[in-house]
Amino acid sequence: MPNGGLPDDRPLPVAVDELATDRATIAADRWRTRQNESCPTVDPRRGQMTAESPSRDEPAQPTNAERIGVWLVGARGNVATMSIVGARAIATGRAETTGMVTEREPVSSLELPPVSAFVFGGHDIDPTSLVDQAERQCERNGVPDEETLASVRDDLAAVDERIEVGTAVNCGAAVTDDSDHLDRELAIRTVVDQIHDDYESFRTAHEIDRLVVVNVASTEPELASPDRYDTREALEDAIDSDDRDLPASVLYAYAAIDAGHPFINFTPSTGNALGGIRELAVDRGVPHVGRDAKTGETLVKSALAPMFAGRNLNVLSWEGHNILGNKDGLVLEDEENAAGKLSSKGDVLESILPDVGHNRVRIDYTPSLADWKTAWDYIHFEGFLNTEMTMQFTWEGSDSALAAPLVLDLVRLIVHADEFGEGGFQPHLASFFKAPIGVDEHDFSAQLHWLYEYAARHSDV
Amino acid sequence: MPNGGLPDDRPLPVAVDELATDRATIAADRWRTRQNESCPTVDPRRGQMTAESPSRDEPAQPTNAERIGVWLVGARGNVATMSIVGARAIATGRAETTGMVTEREPVSSLELPPVSAFVFGGHDIDPTSLVDQAERQCERNGVPDEETLASVRDDLAAVDERIEVGTAVNCGAAVTDDSDHLDRELAIRTVVDQIHDDYESFRTAHEIDRLVVVNVASTEPELASPDRYDTREALEDAIDSDDRDLPASVLYAYAAIDAGHPFINFTPSTGNALGGIRELAVDRGVPHVGRDAKTGETLVKSALAPMFAGRNLNVLSWEGHNILGNKDGLVLEDEENAAGKLSSKGDVLESILPDVGHNRVRIDYTPSLADWKTAWDYIHFEGFLNTEMTMQFTWEGSDSALAAPLVLDLVRLIVHADEFGEGGFQPHLASFFKAPIGVDEHDFSAQLHWLYEYAARHSDV
Amino acid sequence: MPNGGLPDDRPLPVAVDELATDRATIAADRWRTRQNESCPTVDPRRGQMTAESPSRDEPAQPTNAERIGVWLVGARGNVATMSIVGARAIATGRAETTGMVTEREPVSSLELPPVSAFVFGGHDIDPTSLVDQAERQCERNGVPDEETLASVRDDLAAVDERIEVGTAVNCGAAVTDDSDHLDRELAIRTVVDQIHDDYESFRTAHEIDRLVVVNVASTEPELASPDRYDTREALEDAIDSDDRDLPASVLYAYAAIDAGHPFINFTPSTGNALGGIRELAVDRGVPHVGRDAKTGETLVKSALAPMFAGRNLNVLSWEGHNILGNKDGLVLEDEENAAGKLSSKGDVLESILPDVGHNRVRIDYTPSLADWKTAWDYIHFEGFLNTEMTMQFTWEGSDSALAAPLVLDLVRLIVHADEFGEGGFQPHLASFFKAPIGVDEHDFSAQLHWLYEYAARHSDV
Amino acid sequence: MPNGGLPDDRPLPVAVDELATDRATIAADRWRTRQNESCPTVDPRRGQMTAESPSRDEPAQPTNAERIGVWLVGARGNVATMSIVGARAIATGRAETTGMVTEREPVSSLELPPVSAFVFGGHDIDPTSLVDQAERQCERNGVPDEETLASVRDDLAAVDERIEVGTAVNCGAAVTDDSDHLDRELAIRTVVDQIHDDYESFRTAHEIDRLVVVNVASTEPELASPDRYDTREALEDAIDSDDRDLPASVLYAYAAIDAGHPFINFTPSTGNALGGIRELAVDRGVPHVGRDAKTGETLVKSALAPMFAGRNLNVLSWEGHNILGNKDGLVLEDEENAAGKLSSKGDVLESILPDVGHNRVRIDYTPSLADWKTAWDYIHFEGFLNTEMTMQFTWEGSDSALAAPLVLDLVRLIVHADEFGEGGFQPHLASFFKAPIGVDEHDFSAQLHWLYEYAARHSDV
Ligand SMILES: NC(=O)c1ccc[n+]([C@@H]2O[C@H](COP(=O)([O-])OP(=O)(O)OC[C@H]3O[C@@H](n4cnc5c(N)ncnc54)[C@H](O)[C@@H]3O)[C@@H](O)[C@H]2O)c1
Ligand SMILES: NC(=O)c1ccc[n+]([C@@H]2O[C@H](COP(=O)([O-])OP(=O)(O)OC[C@H]3O[C@@H](n4cnc5c(N)ncnc54)[C@H](O)[C@@H]3O)[C@@H](O)[C@H]2O)c1
Ligand SMILES: NC(=O)c1ccc[n+]([C@@H]2O[C@H](COP(=O)([O-])OP(=O)(O)OC[C@H]3O[C@@H](n4cnc5c(N)ncnc54)[C@H](O)[C@@H]3O)[C@@H](O)[C@H]2O)c1
Ligand SMILES: NC(=O)c1ccc[n+]([C@@H]2O[C@H](COP(=O)([O-])OP(=O)(O)OC[C@H]3O[C@@H](n4cnc5c(N)ncnc54)[C@H](O)[C@@H]3O)[C@@H](O)[C@H]2O)c1
Ligand code: NA
Ligand code: NA
Structure with a gap:
């Protein structure tokens, strides 16, 4: 199969050259609007979609007998x-x-x-x-x-x-x-x-x-x-x-x-x-x-935020509060260690709802919860004729x-x-x-x- | 463009003959698994996708000057x-x-x-x-x-x-x-x-x-x-x-x-x-x-339920309680009139989560809410190693x-x-x-x- | 100690003759306003506050050695x-x-x-x-x-x-x-x-x-x-x-x-x-x-409703939805058997908030919850200058x-x-x-x- | 009426000498257990309950004609x-x-x-x-x-x-x-x-x-x-x-x-x-x-916490998250200014539930809420046979x-x-x-x- 095993008419995902100067990522809007385009050309020598990657010697045939x-x-x-x-x-x-x-x-x-x-x-x-x-x-x-x-x-x-x-x-x-x-x-x-x-x-x-x-x-x-x-x-x-x-x-x-x-x-x-x-x-x-x-609050966000986007509702504020009680929570009490987590959690929303007015995620350590992670999210949004409405959810999951x-x-x-x-x-x-x-x-x-x-x-x- | 303006390679939606004996609907699973199939043949004389529908004489060219x-x-x-x-x-x-x-x-x-x-x-x-x-x-x-x-x-x-x-x-x-x-x-x-x-x-x-x-x-x-x-x-x-x-x-x-x-x-x-x-x-x-x-609780359901399905989480019970205060609510107090509403609300879940254990929707009339429709949904689900978890949400929207x-x-x-x-x-x-x-x-x-x-x-x- | 072991100056509770024609109960407002009154006279022959109840021969002295x-x-x-x-x-x-x-x-x-x-x-x-x-x-x-x-x-x-x-x-x-x-x-x-x-x-x-x-x-x-x-x-x-x-x-x-x-x-x-x-x-x-x-939702109500009363807030609607999964829930699915439960649950609110606009309690059977009883209560109230506000709570308790x-x-x-x-x-x-x-x-x-x-x-x- | 208009037999509140070295406050437990005690002696020269306070010349008779x-x-x-x-x-x-x-x-x-x-x-x-x-x-x-x-x-x-x-x-x-x-x-x-x-x-x-x-x-x-x-x-x-x-x-x-x-x-x-x-x-x-x-979340706490105490339930964690959008919220974004607020909010719980395992209050500024103050509280508690249960509430009030x-x-x-x-x-x-x-x-x-x-x-x- 030429160009990476992808049929010509595949709408999604669109592969790009990962090594382009801007380290381009697969643009979100492509999924939504250009799904009939043919797949961009991938450099067969080093694109990740290539079957004949030079340095690998694994067989292409899957085998379940492996350890x-x-x-x-x-x-x-x-x-x-x-x-x-x-x-x-x-x-x-x-x-x-x-x-x-x-x-x-x-x-x-x-x-x-x-x-x-x-x-x-x-x-x-x-x-x-x-x-x-x-x-x-x-x-x-x-x-x-x-x-x-x-x-x-x-x-x-x-x-x-x-x-x-x-x-x-x-x-x-x-x-x-x-x-x-x-x-x-x-x-x-x-x-x-x-x-x-x-x-x-x-x-x-x-x-x-x-x-x-x-x-x-x-x-x-x-x-x-x-x-x-x-x-x-x-x-x-x-x-x-x-x-x-x-x-x-x-x-x-x-x-x-x-x-x-x-x-x-x-x-x-x-x-x-x-x-x-x-x-x-x-x-x-x-x-x-x-x-x-993506296992909890952010998973829910990534399922719910598109609904607000899809209906052209204007999210004024999305507040997320996470409380968890395991060692992960303890480590995340440390602001230094939490930074990366908070940014990856926050980015999801910014990407789906670029005009979101206010977007905050908090993670707090609550020892008694042990491995349970509870999140409360409060979404304040505006609809037709400037009508303000709200949605809130609580997620109670066992983290591990x-x-x-x-x-x-x-x-x-x-x-x-x-x-x-x-x-x-x-x-x-x-x-x-x-x-x-x-x-x-x-x-x-x-x-x-x-x-x-x-x-x-x-x-x- | 032949057969209704749809390119041959369009993955979705799959058109079917609306007049087939079983009044077949567009099967949900097609979207998920057969998206590369070509479009089924539609009877050009009466299929709804046909450009030359016999009884219409409207111009195909859109014009915005119309009243x-x-x-x-x-x-x-x-x-x-x-x-x-x-x-x-x-x-x-x-x-x-x-x-x-x-x-x-x-x-x-x-x-x-x-x-x-x-x-x-x-x-x-x-x-x-x-x-x-x-x-x-x-x-x-x-x-x-x-x-x-x-x-x-x-x-x-x-x-x-x-x-x-x-x-x-x-x-x-x-x-x-x-x-x-x-x-x-x-x-x-x-x-x-x-x-x-x-x-x-x-x-x-x-x-x-x-x-x-x-x-x-x-x-x-x-x-x-x-x-x-x-x-x-x-x-x-x-x-x-x-x-x-x-x-x-x-x-x-x-x-x-x-x-x-x-x-x-x-x-x-x-x-x-x-x-x-x-x-x-x-x-x-x-x-x-x-x-x-689909404007409220059911909208949220249709965005959230696929998340549970997609992660192979087992929804044991999904309880939905709607309270609303307008005339629509008053009419729906009448069990006769509510029947259709409840069934269309309930079907959404059955379709996305065919194995859902328990699925109930209630609509109650709460006059003080006027045009506000509040819904509380409680989702009891089971994950890995039979771990039981819950999610709940409250939606507060202005119905009209x-x-x-x-x-x-x-x-x-x-x-x-x-x-x-x-x-x-x-x-x-x-x-x-x-x-x-x-x-x-x-x-x-x-x-x-x-x-x-x-x-x-x-x-x- | 005369008249039933109650000191003259006890403000609460006020005992009444249980056998009066109207089967009078101890009026709620007494607690609030007449707490300095002396205790009403109780018929010593049969009032429940009487120490010398004729038909009992138990010793008045407590003893912990009993079986x-x-x-x-x-x-x-x-x-x-x-x-x-x-x-x-x-x-x-x-x-x-x-x-x-x-x-x-x-x-x-x-x-x-x-x-x-x-x-x-x-x-x-x-x-x-x-x-x-x-x-x-x-x-x-x-x-x-x-x-x-x-x-x-x-x-x-x-x-x-x-x-x-x-x-x-x-x-x-x-x-x-x-x-x-x-x-x-x-x-x-x-x-x-x-x-x-x-x-x-x-x-x-x-x-x-x-x-x-x-x-x-x-x-x-x-x-x-x-x-x-x-x-x-x-x-x-x-x-x-x-x-x-x-x-x-x-x-x-x-x-x-x-x-x-x-x-x-x-x-x-x-x-x-x-x-x-x-x-x-x-x-x-x-x-x-x-x-x-009183173990769950009604307990919370009896703690919360006095707060609304005490602050002269006008409760427009109090909606209570209970879902439970044990045999008690199954029996209460039967409308006949539920009647008493619903009325005792509802009365609490009417008594504390006599002007409550709308007061409904629902009990539903949700098998997956087993012994867990979850209640969602939604309280719509009005404060100063007709400002409408809301409070809601979810209670998740193990019934037994x-x-x-x-x-x-x-x-x-x-x-x-x-x-x-x-x-x-x-x-x-x-x-x-x-x-x-x-x-x-x-x-x-x-x-x-x-x-x-x-x-x-x-x-x- | 001697000593400040308080009848001898009044059970509550118990007045104390405000100027005692420890600046004693009225002890909480008195209300609960010593309600039949007579009122402690108050120094008539300077106690706050005294009618003849030396430096005042106001008439003791109320008059409604005043400006x-x-x-x-x-x-x-x-x-x-x-x-x-x-x-x-x-x-x-x-x-x-x-x-x-x-x-x-x-x-x-x-x-x-x-x-x-x-x-x-x-x-x-x-x-x-x-x-x-x-x-x-x-x-x-x-x-x-x-x-x-x-x-x-x-x-x-x-x-x-x-x-x-x-x-x-x-x-x-x-x-x-x-x-x-x-x-x-x-x-x-x-x-x-x-x-x-x-x-x-x-x-x-x-x-x-x-x-x-x-x-x-x-x-x-x-x-x-x-x-x-x-x-x-x-x-x-x-x-x-x-x-x-x-x-x-x-x-x-x-x-x-x-x-x-x-x-x-x-x-x-x-x-x-x-x-x-x-x-x-x-x-x-x-x-x-x-x-x-006390107008919002803390008011609710002061009504609810006694319920947990009264039933001898063991509150493991009480998390409170407040979001508000007015100028008060903006000022409280400043950690310095927030300190006093957080401590008065936190103290309420410590006083009613001295054994509370974990007690945190957060206040965050969410501009879109304007004068609306929303609080989410999550209460994790333990009952009989170490059964862990939860209660949560959301309060949405207009602050002013x-x-x-x-x-x-x-x-x-x-x-x-x-x-x-x-x-x-x-x-x-x-x-x-x-x-x-x-x-x-x-x-x-x-x-x-x-x-x-x-x-x-x-x-x-
Ligand atoms: N549980 C989830 O739902 C979830 C979701 C997304 C991400 N994660 C991430 O997964 C990771 C693990 O979560 P967890 O709940 O198991 O945490 P954990 O604290 O229970 O386990 C982390 C383990 O890593 C070990 N460790 C720490 N630094 C190490 C190092 N430099 N080299 C080797 N071992 C090291 C620790 O000793 C510990 O045993 C965390 O980074 C967490 O953020 C978890
Ligand atoms: N508001 C929403 O979000 C929403 C969502 C889905 C569906 N709906 C449906 O839309 C409909 C309208 O909702 P609404 O809130 O405007 O209700 P509504 O009660 O305010 O209005 C219905 C109107 O229909 C009129 N009417 C009733 N029977 C009629 C008849 N036979 N012929 C002509 N007029 C008739 C009534 O007099 C009334 O003016 C309802 O069926 C409702 O279930 C509303
Ligand atoms: N669990 C709570 O928090 C709570 C609170 C208030 C009231 N209650 C009431 O307590 C009662 C018991 O609740 P449960 O959860 O144990 O219910 P359950 O259904 O588990 O137990 C009831 C038991 O009573 C037996 N029973 C039924 N009718 C009987 C009869 N006529 N004579 C003898 N036994 C009979 C049944 O066989 C069953 O074993 C119910 O009426 C319930 O409404 C329970
Ligand atoms: N709204 C409530 O429910 C509530 C409850 C408890 C306490 N409070 C407290 O009440 C206070 C007022 O709340 P708000 O919402 O009206 O706040 P606000 O910010 O709207 O008003 C405060 C006003 O005080 C003025 N001000 C600030 N410093 C001043 C100073 N040194 N001298 C004179 N004026 C000064 C400001 O200019 C502003 O006009 C805050 O301290 C708040 O914490 C409010
Ligand atoms: Na249609
Ligand atoms: Na009794």
């Missing part, structure tokens, strides 16, 4: 723990797949690896064992329930053995205060090498066919002037010259993509959003996605129960992209993220539509 | 009054067009008649003057405000002169108890003829180029076994044999479409949803749309301020369809309705997408 | 089950007393029997064992948790042995459809005698010192014209002449009070609210309370977890009243009920104040 | 404007008294001056005229409506003539940035003298019989270490030694009370809460009240429409206290304030009960 390594950065956190618990419980038939997008039509018609094929490992900086973490979640939140927990306890203990101490460079006081396991004296290049070695040892030890690295670690403070690392060259120079500003998420992403492992950034941290990493991924033909999974199935979905889907040699960012996975790399479209339906088109396209193969 | 007659059935009701107030205030530059879908990209790029070209008239069964109605709304609800009202008072008085007494056959006790202006002794055919004469006198008297009939009258009780009027022949036989079961909305629709006037059914009443009327519209090549405008701009939009858009000879039901207008005739898709984004495609297609012309 | 029999009518229902689970878990130190009013100052300063002294038994018409019921609650609602349940499983099994088949006379189809264990052929007097025998056998078998009967059975349909049983004589005549209109709750109450056992009516059923039963209780000097425990501690409180407090020979209705316990027998005051603070005064008065003893 | 001067500090603000509009509209029979506590039983049975007797004047630092302010409120908020506004426009213009430029010493940048009308070079004593002169000129010019000063100016930043002004002597020394730390509210209060004028502090600013001012008020026998009127009637109430009530020679703080007016001076009781019902007792006591006179 998929899932390396979780932040492997003992809530999201990681719930993902492992869920995957193992599903594998043994003890849990259902509710909440997994890949288990529902039309995405389920893709040939995707079963979660039973997942072999977990990871990095963390917290020594508390995975079993203890799961027990705490069971006790505080009731999720997982005792029975499910019992059925996976041995698996958790086994995975815990495969968790290595990670790096916490530039993760902010809120994160590193908790930890004294880290050698802060190492050169950045050495840190990268160690991470790389951890990946490879795991691959070898567990006979992994394909390794996916997933960042589910605590949110880092925002990186100042990320533009200085906008090219692969600038980034690699920085690593080599021991630039102490580079945050951990970038190092994990670099080590993964450089070695050809697909990378998922579930967090708001910089990671693969950096220009230099994106260029590296195109060069290596490695698929990567991110950032900041919303996140975990998406981790599993993303691993399955990035494996699929990897099998088909679709390197670079993955616009069809935009619906999973608050700040989808390379995509300006924040309308959840539009994003989902891209995913369904991807599924339709690949199901015909 | 558009807008005949409102229920012309002194809240929705009608607010529509007239708004149209006149916009025409004189005193009001903005917030809330009008046709005033926003991409629909605004269509060549549509300006609202200043609208000449209003109508039927009602309540003698209270339009000026009094508007003053009451101003006083009770603050909409319109005093200044706007003052600027259109003369226009309202002029329109009021053009309101004729309508028929209230089978409108239910809740409606007809209010009225003794109706001759219940007339034969049904005579009633139809009188309605027809009222349309034509208005056309002549006001030099109307194109007349659109809009049903904004009170909700009628549901018609029992509508299937008996499933063909044009059966319907016309019933009229001729003085079948006293036919409700007013069907008579208004019949008289309009039979005379070639586009018909909009803003209400849940039967009207043009009847098989016989739909066949007549195809025969006559007249565009018609309906039913039950939400409805009126859509009336103006629909008139403009049906005029456009009429100019282009696009007879029959109008799938691209599905986003305006709770129970869109001929369409099974209830996802607001998908429906809107069809409208945008229509706009894109016609903007290229 | 308290708690006979639950509806012993296998949710409330009963949670009460037994809680009492046993508290007795063994495995649960805390959160939610028990008697465990907090100033009520905790009274000398009350410990819950460890409670010996449970009861009537039911459903054969499902108490252990099964508790397991179902644990599984569906997470309350009690598995650990607590395990610790009381043996106790539950033991209590289950002491549950007799009760009568379901006039309990409505919603209740009796579930049951075929009842002999409908027995004469009413025989039924009363059997109930009486069940009480006495239990007393003897378990060496009970003091027996309290608690009605926690399903809500019955409202009794038509209860006035016909307004005297003890009329009631006893009806029993003897086999009047088939008498509902089960009256029979349980009659058998209890006639035999000198304090009676608690936790439900909206008629029971001890009947004039004839009230007269019997005065004659026998037996304390009794009811009806319809809110009810059970009050069952334990009430048993402890009625035992106290019984020890002090305080027969008749118990105005100081009004705060526990939606429709407190003999009391018109619905302001929760005022009701609570009476309880605190009672505690202060008796702590001085 | 009451109402001097508003912040006379052009929202609250002031709405108070004047309302008072004048009531005086001319154009507005009702909804929202006024003094117009409802039992308080209405007191002999209070009619609002028609009020003559308004005041200080402000903003030159925008009262008419302009009222027009802006009408336009932005719809309150007052156009008709009411028209009827009082001349009165507003007349009052505007009587508004003098005030002082803004230490009001914070958020306030003074708006103003350059202030001579910052004057000595503090000179400022006090000028304020005093403004009061006296107004009195003379308008033949005022009794002058009440009301602080409705913008919230000042919190005063650091207020203890240094804990005695009258320390305060007067500070004034004389030109202490530049003293904030404007203290100077306004000092000038008023020193000259014998009752003082109402409607704001969270220091004012009469200062020890030195309180001592001065006792010495002069002048009644004063404050601070921070809630405040204005209370300004009028307080003027009427403080005039009454003044007529009866009841100097010092006024515990019976605690229900009006978030941080009632001299009172620890925050339960709204208990506070209201004191007011009703006061009314009952004085109605008997």
